[in-house]
Amino acid sequence: MYYVPDGTDRCGYYECEECGSRFLDLRIGPALVCPYCGEEPDMEIGPDEKMPVLKENAKLVQMLTDEEEIEKYDKLLSLAVTGGDYNWI
Ligand SMILES: [Zn+2]
DSSP: OOSSOTTOOOEEEEEETTTOOEEEESOOSSEEOOTTTSOOOOTTOOTTSOOOOOOOOEEEEEEEOOHHHHHHHHHHHHHHHHTGGGGOO
């Protein structure tokens, strides 16, 4: 599995409105900060520094609650990311 651990039977399928990335995440919510174009909050940030603006661009498309379905999506999405069979040369 590429996005979620083996045996995951519940996760969210997200699509980012900003960069178009699609991914699976164990966190389930209406929207997440995109792992590709967004930034996770930096807890080390000093009080004088500006807080980075976090946009939750990745919207929940679908909730997946079936292990086989999740495996299928995970495979398809990771193939799209890595280029799949088109990169065999
Ligand atoms: Zn994005």
